Amino acid sequence: MDRLTLYTNPRSRGRIARWMLEEVGQPYDLVTMDYGPEMHTSDYLALNPMGKVPTVTHGSRVITETAAICAYLADAFPEAGLVPENRASYYRWLFFAAGPFEAAVIDRALGVQIPPERTVMVGYGDFDRAVATLEHAVSDTPFIAGERFSAADVQVGSQIGWGLQFGTIPDRPAFRAYWERLADRPARVRAAAMDDALMAGASHG
Template identity: 80%
Template sequence: MDKLTFYTNPRSRGRIARWMLEEIGQPYETVVLDYGAPMRSPAYLELNPMGKVPTVTHGPRVITETAAICAYLADAFPEAGLLPANRASYYRWLFFAAGPFEAAVFDRALGLQIPPERTVMVGYGDFDRTIATLEQAVSASPFIAGESFSAADVQVGLQIGWGLEFGTIPDRPAFRAYWNRLKDRPALLRANALDDALARGSADV
């Protein structure tokens, strides 16, 4: 079997990829990179020219971007059961979360205001419409792509969880109910324990 290697920092979007790796249940090696010089080393830039984390390698294959990592691992390890029957909703919301939703949330958090006459120029249009669209999506079924948990819920779910924790999205009942269906998954609890230990500088991880 090709080796899985996970390049991350516990204070990063790498937590999304970590959760996905724990969901597939395959062994993997973790390489922790500090911000700054370690992420700009020539060796790492060969893998990820952006000089950011996370990155996952699977044998000779290199995958960056959290949504791509989730989609790739679900495809590479179908026995994990993270590919739903409704692929249309699966891909739609996986990439909605990584694109319009994340951009809208971070623009708002950074105080960036899109003039009303320019909203057509940005992928998410405006913050309120983006939030309302995702609220409708998580209200339609137990999971984002239907009745079963999928890799898309990893991407969507953790972003909603962070949004509720840090107050970057409105604390609406639909978001809270959706996050409550995800937050105690064993794979997420394992992932959080690993990254929390790393963040504390634990020597036993």
């Protein structure tokens, strides 16, 4: 069987990939990387020319970008049951969370101001519209693509969980209720505990 390897840093979006790997339940190797020169060696840049984490390798296959990692692993290991019947909502919200929604949140956190007459140029329109769109989406069904948990909830849930934790999205009842349906999943709890332990070790190293 092709071996899975996760290249990550516990203070990164690699936490999304770790959660997803725990959901699929397959063994994987872990390579923890420091920011800076380690992510810009020729060997690592051959895997991820962006010089960032996470990167997942599956045998000779290389996957970067958290939404792609979630979608790939769900397809590669169908026995985990993480691809829902409603593929339309699944793909829609998986990539909305990783694309327009994250861009809107990061721009707001960095103080980037989009002039009203230029909102048609950015994928998210404006922050309030992006937030309202996702708020409506998580209010419709228990999970983002329907009645059961899917790989898209790993991406969407991570964005909402971090947003609530760090105050980068409004603390609205729909977001809080959605996150509470995800926060205690055993795979998420395991993944978070392992990454938190890495962070604690680094801070005492």
